[in-house]
Amino acid sequence: MVATKITGVMGGLAPVAPISTAERPDPGIIVNSGRTSTSSRVLMVACLGLIGPLLRTVPINRATIPVGAVAVDLLSRLRPEPHGIEREQIQLQGFKMEMVRPAGGSRALRHGALLYMHGGGFAVCGLQSHRAIVAGLARRTGLPVLNVEYRQLPGSIDAAIDDCVLAYRWLLRHGADPARIVFAGDSAGGFLTFATAIRSREIGHVRGHRGLELGADRRPGSGRRPRRRRRTSSRSAPSPSR
Numbered sequence: 591m592v593a594t595k596i597t598g599v600m601g602g603l604a605p606v607a608p609i610s611t612a613e614r615p616d617p618g619i620i621v622n623s624g625r626t627s628t629s630s631r632v633l634m635v636a637c638l639g640l641i642g643p644l645l646r647t648v649p650i651n652r653a654t655i656p657v658g659a660v661a662v663d664l665l666s667r668l669r670p671e672p673h674g675i676e677r678e679q680i681q682l683q684g685f686k687m688e689m690v691r692p693a694g695g696s697r698a699l700r701h702g703a704l705l706y707m708h709g710g711g712f713a714v715c716g717l718q719s720h721r722a723i724v725a726g727l728a729r730r731t732g733l734p735v736l737n738v739e740y741r742q743l744p745g746s747i748d749a750a751i752d753d754c755v756l757a758y759r760w761l762l763r764h765g766a767d768p769a770r771i772v773f774a775g776d777s778a779g780g781f782l783t784f785a786t787a788i789r790s791r792e793i794g795h796v797r798g799h800r801g802l803e804l805g806a807d808r809r810p811g812s813g814r815r816p817r818r819r820r821r822t823s824s825r826s827a828p829s830p831s832r
Contacts, residue, residue, distance in 0.1 A: 633668045641665070652744040655713050659742070662714040672725035680736075682760065685753045688717045688737045690728045697733060702770035703761055704728075704735040707754055707786070709777025713743040720776075727774070736761060740782070754786040755793070 641661065648654055676694075680687040704727055708720040716739040724737045740753035761771055773783040 629669050633665060636665050636668065650713075655742075655744050659714045659716075662710070663716060663718055666715075666719035669722060672722045674729055675725045677721075680760070682753075682756060684749075685741055686717065686739045687757055687760070688721070688724075688739070689734055690721070690724045690737060691734045692728050692732055695732060699734060699761065699764055699766040700770075701767075702731075702733045702772070703766050704731065704733055704772045704774055705754070705758055705761060705786075706735050706737045707740065707773070707775035707779035707782040708737065709775065709779045710742070712747055712750060712778045723776070750782060751785045751789055754782050755789050758786060758790055 641658075644658070644661075650658075674693050676691045678689040678691075680689060706720070706724050706727065708715050708717075708723075710716075710719070717737055720737060724735045727733075728735045736757060738754055738757045740750040740757075742750060758771070758773075762768060773787060775781075775783045
């Protein structure tokens with residue numbers, strides 16, 4: 591059994607020394623069992639048996655992308671709904687969001703929040719496919735997590751960025767402290783974390799606070815942190831130009 595410890599403001603997972611199953615993990619240590627659930631195995635087989643062959647044979651274009659999105663959404667429903675959370679559906683102009691909180695013990699937005707942008711190549715996945723990931727983040731951090739189902743292809747990636755910026759503005763309007771908002775995402779959502787932060791700074795939504803805590807996980811075995819690009823991952827957001 592291997593333990594992983596949450597480190598840094600982005601909640602990156604860094605490996606720590608293995609511990610014996612007889613030992614009791616220290617506070618802050620998350621122990622993963624390493625077992626794969628039956629529902630996850632069924633979902634994997636379905637993806638390998640259906641989605642994989644389709645991607646190799648069917649051309650990807652404006653007509654087939656929506657069909658693939660529907661197929662992935664249906665397959666994601668094979669997984670059981672996560673437990674120990676409370677969900678609230680939020681409808682904005684042109685897209686949906688879902689606020690996920692740990693059941694019975696979530697803090698107010700002013701105490702911190704995560705803005706989650708799912709992956710899927712800007713074409714597939716959404717609230718349903720990534721609900722288990724978002725639920726895990728909510729339970730482990732004790733914070734509310736806002737999951738964004740941004741507009742996707744065959745639209746434009748700029749529209750996806752606009753939606754994520756609007757989701758960030760929604761958090762600010764509802765009392766979230768910009769210094770306590772964490773942007774997180776996987777795959778295409780990883781791109782959107784940086785794109786949303788940059789766009790928000792450009793249009794002046796971060797007003798002098800340490801608002802956008804950006805960072806990157808350390809790659810296993812790299813021995814060093816990834817290089818920081820010029821001002822993109824600054825820990826302190828500048829005041830907007832007057």
